Amino acid sequence: MVVFFQEWCAPWVLHAYSTVALTPNLISLVQHDFNVGTFAQFGDPSEVVRINHRTDFHDMSHLAIRQSLDAENFTDPFILMDEHTAQSHAVWWVTTTEDSEELTARWYPPVTHPGDNFTLWQSHILIQDLPYQFQLLSGGSIFLEDMIPGERYDPYDPHDPQEPPFTEGSDYATSDGARGVCRPAVINANFSEVMYTADPAITHRMGNPPPQGAVALTLEAAVLSGLVSPQPGTPYVSQWSYWFYDDPPRPGQVIRLNAEYDWDSPRWPPPGVAGRFPGPPGSLPLAGGIGRGPQGRPGQRCVRRTFGRPGLGLPGRNATRVGMIGGAAAA
Incomplete structure (x- = not known):
């Protein structure tokens, strides 16, 4: 999962x-x-x-x-x-x-x-x-x-x-308008949910020197998760994630990677719904809890x-953070 x-x-x-x-x-x-x-x-x-x-x-x-x-x-x-x-x-x-x-x-x-x-x-x-x-x-x-x-x-x-x-x-x-601004999802996937490639047509555009390989979600896993998987013949680099290790993923391994959101997926509320919510102000029926690891979970990529x-780049004096x-x- x-x-x-x-x-x-x-x-x-x-x-x-x-x-x-x-x-x-x-x-x-x-x-x-x-x-x-x-x-x-x-x-x-x-x-x-x-x-x-x-x-x-x-x-x-x-x-x-x-x-x-x-x-x-x-x-x-x-x-x-x-x-x-x-x-x-x-x-x-x-x-x-x-x-x-x-x-x-x-x-x-x-x-x-x-x-x-x-x-x-x-x-x-x-x-x-x-x-x-x-x-x-x-x-x-x-x-x-x-x-x-x-x-x-x-x-x-x-x-x-x-x-x-x-x-x-x-x-x-829109997904095209938000490209380069909307951050990809940060996920963990099982070995059966990812694919690995060492194709130079993909890896050579991912750094200098390029990685030996790259990983991405399979189409089935991406559809279930509301994310995007690279399609054959369209090596869109941002849908592949840099693989940091010399060996390909192994069975039983949990793989951390980035994946683009599928804006057309029914999993996510459409952009036009992201404002007029029923109920009092602050009642936000967003997809925040769907499939996300609990706060504070070990290994969670959670940056404070x-x-x-x-x-002027100086520390804020009245910065406010909320857990919402x-x-x-x-x-």
Whole structure:
């Protein structure tokens, strides 16, 4: 039996607030789009969004909300919805006061108005793009100052017109659009459920020097598991996994490998269902528990990430982790 393993011990929680009233439609839209961006239908999202009901933030400026949260000792970046979110499917990613002050002092002249004491930096971004962009920034592969001035980050100026939201242009709701962004499943399979090849047409594209062999799920095992198996005549490399050993797999051996999700499999909820759930917010009937090893199981590939604070690569001070499966939550 194929066993799935969670890649993350717990998803990273991104806190969201709103300058307008939170209607059921607005909550559902944000949850849906965020779930699409995290591929939550496969049950192992790396991020969730927690929608916080703060009526005192209605009609407040972005800067005032940042300062109010700072005063409450919440100094991490946050998501901000506004009156345009329901139509634009976009939100604001507001960075930390520390990043804003340092970037303004080091690189850019301040944009201030009466009562302002520094320039707040933020990004207007499509909700479906936010999880991927968060991973890029939080993983330290992109520094905030390298992204501004430009398409992603801009100084907050309440007198400027709202710029179009940033997007990578990927269609995260389809397998082709998500290629290279959606991580493959991490699984254990029995010897009878895998096939092995030493075909140079496959292995020579898997590294330098190439491995001696590669493994993949058989078609039958892949269909039962909601995954994809390489088809004859189409040596699609990402459906094969690097085999690290000199000898081929042996009977009785348990093989760990990566496998692509089959987006058309009935095992997974379709992408269009990944947002409008029955029941109260946070009720997420996803495929998270299907066939996955229990948390803490020996040998589980479960990574507890220590992200740097977005922008400058420093440890986050109010990072929140929750033990939940799903792509969205509401508080």
